[in-house]
Amino acid sequence: MLKGKTALVTGASRGIGREIALTLAEHGANVAVFYAGNRDLAEEVCALAEQHGVSAKSFQCDVSSFEESKSAVEEALQCFGGIDILVNNAGITKDRLILQMTPEEFERVLDVNLKGAFYMTKHLFPHFMRKKSGKIVNVSSVSGLFGNIGQANYAASKAGLIALTKTTARELAGRGVCCNAVAPGFIDTDMTAAMPEAARKAALESVPLKRMGTPKEVAQVVAFLASDASSYITGEVIRIDGGLCM
Numbered sequence: 001m002l003k004g005k006t007a008l009v010t011g012a013s014r015g016i017g018r019e020i021a022l023t024l025a026e027h028g029a030n031v032a033v034f035y036a037g038n039r040d041l042a043e044e045v046c047a048l049a050e051q052h053g054v055s056a057k058s059f060q061c062d063v064s065s066f067e068e069s070k071s072a073v074e075e076a077l078q079c080f081g082g083i084d085i086l087v088n089n090a091g092i093t094k095d096r097l098i099l100q101m102t103p104e105e106f107e108r109v110l111d112v113n114l115k116g117a118f119y120m121t122k123h124l125f126p127h128f129m130r131k132k133s134g135k136i137v138n139v140s141s142v143s144g145l146f147g148n149i150g151q152a153n154y155a156a157s158k159a160g161l162i163a164l165t166k167t168t169a170r171e172l173a174g175r176g177v178c179c180n181a182v183a184p185g186f187i188d189t190d191m192t193a194a195m196p197e198a199a200r201k202a203a204l205e206s207v208p209l210k211r212m213g214t215p216k217e218v219a220q221v222v223a224f225l226a227s228d229a230s231s232y233i234t235g236e237v238i239r240i241d242g243g244l245c246m
């Protein structure tokens, strides 16, 4: 499905991003595995991806830094000779009620989740324009669609990411580039493992399918949006939430 393509996935060392990188590799794409600090885990993802007969290389990059992300993207472009698919997956939480949330906590989450995706898109924008093809998939969240108590920063960043998705889709449509978002609900990763047990239990009770989603269940939708199978879809947001927000 993606043979001969090259995908750049941010936050690919762990959780959903790792599974996205491996699933795209399984479908034949070479992968640029971007990570923030976990080099060993990123190397492990590269080794597993290569078992599918594709090329994979890790790149350290804090997406909230304009300069760092710019040079990492340039390095990846040089290494692979081009990028066909960008997946903006890197994300963090710093949950707290608005009453207690500090301006720094609010800003840091916006910097990584929203500015990071903007920087990555901006760095690859001229490349996609020249190529006149490409796929961008942004990993948002149901929090960005419906809000969530204790997640003012996170929900705002993920809602912003949806607006960024639609704007990117409009700006690049004339060049044959599609940009879409996925909005996962509760997915079993380090991020949700950090939730207090009571909050996890309450969250699961509100999911019609009565279980958490797996990173693979998100990755399969991302692979669809990264492939030609979704050629007439752009500016869309697909929920992957077991029915939570229907």
Ligand code: NAP
Pocket: 010, 011, 012, 013, 014, 015, 016, 017, 034, 035, 036, 037, 038, 039, 041, 061, 062, 063, 064, 089, 090, 091, 092, 112, 116, 139, 140, 141, 142, 183, 184, 185, 186, 187, 188, 189, 190, 191, 192
């Ligand atoms: P995770 O397990 O905590 O992994 C986060 C990933 O992001 C790691 O690869 C991490 O790299 C990377 N990262 C963190 N800060 C970064 C930075 N400043 N620059 C670059 N990379 C950075 O998270 P996850 O649960 O897989 O979530 C992945 C995405 O899905 C996020 O955008 C999240 O908001 C979204 N999402 C998750 C859920 C869920 O239930 N899990 C639900 C909805 C949406 P290192 O390993 O190097 O630190």
